[in-house]
Amino acid sequence: MTSFPAPRRLVIATRESALALWQAEHVRARLAGLYPHTHVDLLGMTTQGDRVQDRPLATIGGKGLFIKELEVAMAEGRADLAVHSLKDLPMEMPDGFVLAAVTAREDPRDAFVSNRHATLAGLPPGAVVGTSSLRREAQLRERHPSLVVQPLRGNVITRLRKLDEGRYDAIILAAAGLKRLGLGDRIADLIDPEDSLPAVGQGALAIECRADRPDLVDVLSALGDRATTLASTAERAFSRMLSGNCHTPIAAHGDWMGDRLWLRGLVAAPDGSEVLRGEVAEPVDDTDAAEALGRALADDFLARGAARLTAG
Numbered sequence: 001m002t003s004f005p006a007p008r009r010l011v012i013a014t015r016e017s018a019l020a021l022w023q024a025e026h027v028r029a030r031l032a033g034l035y036p037h038t039h040v041d042l043l044g045m046t047t048q049g050d051r052v053q054d055r056p057l058a059t060i061g062g063k064g065l066f067i068k069e070l071e072v073a074m075a076e077g078r079a080d081l082a083v084h085s086l087k088d089l090p091m092e093m094p095d096g097f098v099l100a101a102v103t104a105r106e107d108p109r110d111a112f113v114s115n116r117h118a119t120l121a122g123l124p125p126g127a128v129v130g131t132s133s134l135r136r137e138a139q140l141r142e143r144h145p146s147l148v149v150q151p152l153r154g155n156v157i158t159r160l161r162k163l164d165e166g167r168y169d170a171i172i173l174a175a176a177g178l179k180r181l182g183l184g185d186r187i188a189d190l191i192d193p194e195d196s197l198p199a200v201g202q203g204a205l206a207i208e209c210r211a212d213r214p215d216l217v218d219v220l221s222a223l224g225d226r227a228t229t230l231a232s233t234a235e236r237a238f239s240r241m242l243s244g245n246c247h248t249p250i251a252a253h254g255d256w257m258g259d260r261l262w263l264r265g266l267v268a269a270p271d272g273s274e275v276l277r278g279e280v281a282e283p284v285d286d287t288d289a290a291e292a293l294g295r296a297l298a299d300d301f302l303a304r305g306a307a308r309l310t311a312g
Contacts, residue, residue, distance in 0.1 A: 004215035006035035013070040013079035016044040017155040019177050023205055024083045026180075027103075027223065034222050043079045045069050067208075071097060074210055081209040081220060086201030086232055087174075089208070091240040100217045101207040102232050104225035106176035108203035108253060110136060110196040112189040113163060113178075114170035119189045123147060127169040130162065134270055136172050138249035139196050141272030156181060172196070176203040197251035197266045197277075200235040204228050227256055230290040234263050237294025242267060242301060248310045252294070259283045261290065265297050267306045276306055 010031065014024035021044070028040045046069070070082040071094065086102060093099055112120045123129070123144070130152030131137055137149050152159055152168065156177050163171045172191070178184055207223055209216045231254030238252045251266040261284040268275040280297045284290050298306075 004218045006038045006219050009039045010081065011041045011043050011079045013043045013045060013073040013082040015066060016046060019156050019181055022180050027083045027205065027207065030223055043073060045073065080216060081207055084206045084208060086204040086206040087199040089201065089206045091236055096211055097208055098211040098217060099206055100209045100220035101224035102229045103205040103223055105203040105228040106179060108198045109175045109193060110191045110198065111173050111175040111178055111187040112170060112191055113173055113186050114188050115163065117170055117188065120144065120191060123170060130168040130171040133199065134249040135199055135251050136196060138268035138270055138272040138275065142275050143195060160186060174202055193253055197264060198253045200239045200250065200252045201232045204232055230284050230287065231261060233287050233290035234261060234284065234294040237291045238263065238265050238298045241295050241298030242306055242310050257281065259285065261293060263293055263297055265301060267301055267309050269309055274309065276301055276304060276309065
């Protein structure tokens with residue numbers, strides 16, 4: 001039960017890509033189930049990250065470019081909440097905004113997508129692999145130095161079209177996005193986190209709203225999933241402590257083993273020439289413990305010289 005009554009109307013700010021609209025519709029359906037007397041509308045928007053498609057994200061400001069316009073809409077009162085892929089949300093929430101809920105995680109793994117090859121390991125030397133992620137690129141270059149890694153921008157549908165046009169031998173995408181769009185049959189293979197550690201928060205949705213709306217935070221908190229919230233809290237604390245920027249390949253993923261959270265982390269040089277890995281597992285029963293676990297793993301990385309990789 002919430003402490004505040006559900007509002008009569010809510011507006012969700014969302015990007016207009018197919019995946020973003022699926023995510024917003026999913027949250028709208030969840031809200032309708034929880035609060036049947038609340039009318040929920042969508043406010044579709046095009047962000048700077050959507051408009052600039054000819055340059056890698058890292059060179060134009062990182063994934064935060066996908067959320068700024070949505071936050072302006074909330075600040076101006078045109079929208080009440082925004083739905084994001086959690087992996088796109090900056091590690092530090094901007095002043096005036098709060099992460100109200102983190103939903104249950106979809107498959108967090110990276111997906112290998114190819115029309116001619118069954119597995120990443122089966123690609124021949126010189127094969128061209130497309131990815132928009134420095135994290136994926138660094139791990140690809142470390143594990144598969146004979147492959148040619150090239151930038152790949154655009155929404156999921158655009159990236160698949162570029163693969164189908166023959167511009168790439170394979171591309172790497174988040175499995176969660178493909179499955180949510182009903183495109184799971186395009187996945188040739190799922191890449192084990194041991195070979196491609198996922199992005200912080202990968203597979204989960206973030207519900208953001210204004211910090212001065214405790215009534216709305218209370219209502220939206222019902223959408224949260226405890227296990228995913230705690231795991232992603234640890235992942236985000238790890239990344240935040242390392243002060244990584246959009247030019248730093250950082251990965252972290254938490255898996256549950258009973259009441260123990262097994263947190264794995266990675267920091268790399270962009271070209272994969274140096275990769276630091278580490279892990280820790282401890283009982284976690286609240287967000288404070290999750291934060292502490294993420295910070296402990298980050299402290300271990302810093303003690304091993306991670307700062308030289310995150311300073312770029």
